Amino acid sequence: xxxxxxxxxxxxxxxxxxxxxxxxxxxxxxxxxxxxxxxxxxxxxxxxxxxxxxxxxxxxxxxxxxxxxxxxxxxxxxxxxxxxxxxxxxxxxxxxxxxxxxxxxxxxxxxxxxxxxxxxxxxxxxxxxxxxxxxxxxxxxxxxxxxxxxxxxxxxxxxxxxxxxxxxxxxxxxx
Amino acid sequence: xxxxxxxxxxxxxxxxxxxxxxxxxxxxxxxxxxxxxxxxxxxxxxxxxxxxxxxxxxxxxxxxxxxxxxxxxxxxxxxxxxxxxxxxxxxxxxxxxxxxxxxxxxxxxxxxxxxxxxxxxxxxxxxxxxxxxxxxxxxxxxxxxxxxxxxxxxxxxxx
Numbered sequence: 215x216x217x218x219x220x221x222x223x224x225x226x227x228x229x230x231x232x233x234x235x236x237x238x239x240x241x242x243x244x245x246x247x248x249x250x251x252x253x254x255x256x257x258x259x260x261x262x263x264x265x266x267x268x269x270x271x272x273x274x275x276x277x278x279x280x281x282x283x284x285x286x287x288x289x290x291x292x293x294x295x296x297x298x299x300x301x302x303x304x305x306x307x308x309x310x311x312x313x314x315x316x317x318x319x320x321x322x323x324x325x326x327x328x329x330x331x332x333x334x335x336x337x338x339x340x341x342x343x344x345x346x347x348x349x350x351x352x353x354x355x356x357x358x359x360x361x362x363x364x365x366x367x368x369x370x371x372x373x374x375x376x377x378x379x380x381x382x383x384x385x386x387x388x389x
Numbered sequence: 390x391x392x393x394x395x396x397x398x399x400x401x402x403x404x405x406x407x408x409x410x411x412x413x414x415x416x417x418x419x420x421x422x423x424x425x426x427x428x429x430x431x432x433x434x435x436x437x438x439x440x441x442x443x444x445x446x447x448x449x450x451x452x453x454x455x456x457x458x459x460x461x462x463x464x465x466x467x468x469x470x471x472x473x474x475x476x477x478x479x480x481x482x483x484x485x486x487x488x489x490x491x492x493x494x495x496x497x498x499x500x501x502x503x504x505x506x507x508x509x510x511x512x513x514x515x516x517x518x519x520x521x522x523x524x525x526x527x528x529x530x531x532x533x534x535x536x537x538x539x540x541x542x543x544x545x546x547x548x
Contacts, residue, residue: 296424
């Protein structure tokens with residue numbers, strides 16, 4: 215009888231542990247194998263005929279068709295703490311709507327006196343890019359076969375006749 | 390003396406060799422923010438609104454509200470930082486009181502888990518704002534975020 219009670223007790227305890235973990239399956243994990251920073255900037259090479267902004271390489275997640283969107287990423291392999299480089303990454307890409315995957319490149323950027331290395335991928339938004347919010351997925355696979363992913367939201371608007379200031383919000387609202 | 394110098398030199402060579410192997414960094418490369426993150430991994434992005442309502446931008450006029458969306462995790466244990474294990478979390482802005490960051494349950498992998506807002510004073514100087522995000526956990530691990538050193542992409546106060 216004692217043994218039966220023990221088994222029932224263990225079963226109840228196990229269910230108490232397991233049920234919340236199933237219930238939280240949709241939540242993001244509390245531990246990560248690869249940690250990522252992601253942003254996008256407006257590139258200096260928009261498609262021909264696409265108006266250029268006054269300043270290039272400003273952070274923004276609002277673009278018009280034909281503009282160059284540059285993904286910038288850096289991160290670390292959790293556990294070792296090593297920053298992601300070509301030494302520990304098998305492949306890295308950005309999955310976007312309207313293009314084959316964009317391969318991420320490891321390279322140096324910034325002022326000549328203070329160049330640092332991080333990952334980038336650039337593309338020009340297609341002329342028929344759907345207007346509205348879109349999600350790009352950034353994927354890194356390490357040499358240890360662990361993955362880092364990031365879902366990055368950006369917005370495509372019909373026109374952007376101002377620099378990336380507070381007025382961008384107005385443009386977005388109009389779209 | 391010569392023997393001591395030789396031993397010291399050998400020691401430096403050995404340490405350098407071990408470090409180079411351990412970090413696996415290609416000579417001539419300067420990974421951002423450093424070859425290894427030994428404690429907390431911290432990132433920050435600036436938005437015009439909270440909770441995904443705003444847009445990401447690095448350019449704000451005086452009077453605007455800057456929303457800092459921040460992510461912090463332990464680079465060794467892999468654990469995402471929570472309200473329970475953080476001792477302090479804030480944004481340091483030159484000439485301004487620190488902006489306290491509050492916990493926000495993340496809704497996606499690598500997603501925002503702390504946030505804070507700063508209203509740019511009317512008389513704040515135009516130009517780049519060299520802000521940092523600073524964290525300490527209850528088990529005394531530290532982490533900082535600094536912006537990528539690409540000037541036009543850094544937080545900037547514009548007319």
